[in-house]
Amino acid sequence: MWQSLIDIQKSIVPDMLSHMLKRLNILSCIKNEQPIGRRTLARELGMTERVLRSEVDNLLELDLIKVESKGISISESGRQTLINVEPFLTLIENRDDLALQLKEKYSLKDIFVVRGDADHNSLVKEELVRLMAGELTANLLNGTIVSVAGGSTMALVSKFLKPKHDNLLFIPARGGLGEDVALQANSIVSRLAEATSGEHRMLYAPDSISKASLELLKEEPMVREIIDLNKRSSLVIHGIGDALQMASRRNVTPDVISKLENDNAVGEVFGFYFDADGNVVHKVDTIGLQLADLKNKDSIFAVAGGDGKKEAVKAYLKLAPENTILFIDEVIAEHLLG
Structure with a gap:
């Protein structure tokens, strides 16, 4: 059932899955490198700072990360999200x-x-x-x-x-x-x-x-x-x-x-x-x-x-x-x- 749903999403709204994977990639990088500055994070991910800033703002609004003076770190909600989604990643990419x-x-x-x-x-x-x-x-x-x-x-x-x-x-x-x-x-x-x-x-x-x-x-x-x-x-x-x-x-x-x-x-x-x-x-x-x-x-x-x-x-x-x-x-x- 899950694979069928994901296949439908891939065919109808492929951008949604690619966007989700991008955010999961950002979360994963933050988790592994925290605390990390925006410039370093952008370099690690191969993204421009402008694009990353928009993604960071969205993740912050969703309470998945924390932004402090020492850098960006993952929140407990973000950590749990990565744990919950891991079993399904293989079906997505x-x-x-x-x-x-x-x-x-x-x-x-x-x-x-x-x-x-x-x-x-x-x-x-x-x-x-x-x-x-x-x-x-x-x-x-x-x-x-x-x-x-x-x-x-x-x-x-x-x-x-x-x-x-x-x-x-x-x-x-x-x-x-x-x-x-x-x-x-x-x-x-x-x-x-x-x-x-x-x-x-x-x-x-x-x-x-x-x-x-x-x-x-x-x-x-x-x-x-x-x-x-x-x-x-x-x-x-x-x-x-x-x-x-x-x-x-x-x-x-x-x-x-x-x-x-x-x-x-x-x-x-x-x-x-x-x-x-x-x-x-x-x-x-x-x-x-x-x-x-x-x-x-x-x-x-x-x-x-x-x-x-x-x-x-x-x-x-x-x-x-x-x-x-x-x-x-x-x-x-x-x-x-x-």
Whole structure:
């Protein structure tokens, strides 16, 4: 509801939002630098003193700041206003400035940055998924096959996906019966198909399986179909996970946990665990998409948010293919920029 209202405001009265953001920026600067003189504040904000004077007068009239001989400081009402509005800032403005800097550093297809920290604000995670779903929708053509990974982030995608084409097919990118049912790719592709009036296929295979059993399972017709569809899919959507958290969620053995710790694993995608240098240190034997398959896709939609995933994302970008479209939040973006 909030996002719909904000989108309407953006289309009808965009000046109102930009004006609000300007005032919030002024308040934030005052809070961080208080007490601060008008001239210094104008220089910090890149504004003329004349324009700033008008804004300061308005903020003073609203009782959001205090103007004293030692300088301008924020009032208790102003401080509380910043606290109250922070959760909604991510819905109002993305960090395009950070995205532009990241595009100069990383050779990816595209990068989007959402304001905030998903670990401390659930709206940030929803906005990441909403933004990704919008870009995904723009890439969905009649007959598109989409490989879908499991996870809590992917589980939100169906809430925001609004396709404009028919005959869409969603398939699980890999086996995953060792995790929460709601987070399994099988469950997620089912919801995506329902939301888009499309089709889906299921893959009933354990997350980890012996090599001998794996080869036998590959001979099953339904399994062979999924393997073939994953090779033919043009789009892939997936999250980027913290290595030890993902291992714990999938109930791996203590021996594997020890191996991941000893090898300093920091991240995981598609059952591949990698260290800070992007070296794969452990691979789960399962059926489905392989890292080597990604470079052949039209687009890879990778999503991650929260301070806890910053090292995983940084490491993943050392092995991510150039056809990756990355969706991250502000805290990860700032970490990537050093």
